[in-house]
Amino acid sequence: MKLMADRVSAVRGGRTVFTDMSFAVAGGEALVLTGPNGAGKTTLLRIIGGLLRPAAGSIRLDGGQLERTLSEQCHYVGHLNGVKASLTVEENAAFWNRYLGGDSERTGRALAAFGLTAVRDIPVAYLSAGQRRRLGLARLLLAERPLWLLDEPTVSLDRSAQEVLARVVDAHLAAGGLVVAATHMPLGLARARELQLGMAALAA
Numbered sequence: 001m002k003l004m005a006d007r008v009s010a011v012r013g014g015r016t017v018f019t020d021m022s023f024a025v026a027g028g029e030a031l032v033l034t035g036p037n038g039a040g041k042t043t044l045l046r047i048i049g050g051l052l053r054p055a056a057g058s059i060r061l062d063g064g065q066l067e068r069t070l071s072e073q074c075h076y077v078g079h080l081n082g083v084k085a086s087l088t089v090e091e092n093a094a095f096w097n098r099y100l101g102g103d104s105e106r107t108g109r110a111l112a113a114f115g116l117t118a119v120r121d122i123p124v125a126y127l128s129a130g131q132r133r134r135l136g137l138a139r140l141l142l143a144e145r146p147l148w149l150l151d152e153p154t155v156s157l158d159r160s161a162q163e164v165l166a167r168v169v170d171a172h173l174a175a176g177g178l179v180v181a182a183t184h185m186p187l188g189l190a191r192a193r194e195l196q197l198g199m200a201a202l203a204a
Contacts (some may be wrong), residue, residue, distance in 0.1 A: 019042045
């Protein structure tokens with residue numbers, strides 16, 4: 001399986017963010033997007049995930065499921081955690097499990113992997129920022145998706161939680177999955193390449 005980007009360009013609000021972006025990410029590999037604020041890291045992730053249209057170029061997933069679109073084969077975890085404050089930790093996870101079409105037995109395992117079992121019955125409103133982030137990331141384990149798109153995944157995480165995330169991502173890569181992550185911080189991944197985005201959006 002391989003994610004292929006061919007001469008992708010992005011324009012936001014009439015400003016060119018980047019042009020002619022080409023790269024490939026093979027199964028078992030992570031591509032880490034780096035660069036200053038405004039360089040287009042989040043924009044590129046959203047284009048890959050089908051949330052934005054590129055101004056030019058194309059992105060495809062070779063070796064994926066032909067009956068599914070690229071976006072249907074992605075997990076996307078953005079800046080916001082996608083959790084509802086009035087629901088408990090477990091209720092939030094159960095919602096995402098149903099929405100993503102996952103196996104209900106995955107819910108408990110996903111919460112355990114991110115150290116949330118002890119707070120599973122607590123409304124999200126009472127969680128710390130780090131616990132909320134871990135709950136948002138637990139979504140990755142609720143249903144199988146070959147491609148993970150992670151936007152600043154370590155925000156609000158302490159060192160221990162960052163290590164947990166690295167282990168979860170490394171396990172996904174070891175199983176042949178793909179990861180594209182935008183970050184300002186090292187992720188501690190065993191198999192990762194870096195793609196640095198430039199200053200086109202800032203200089204335009």
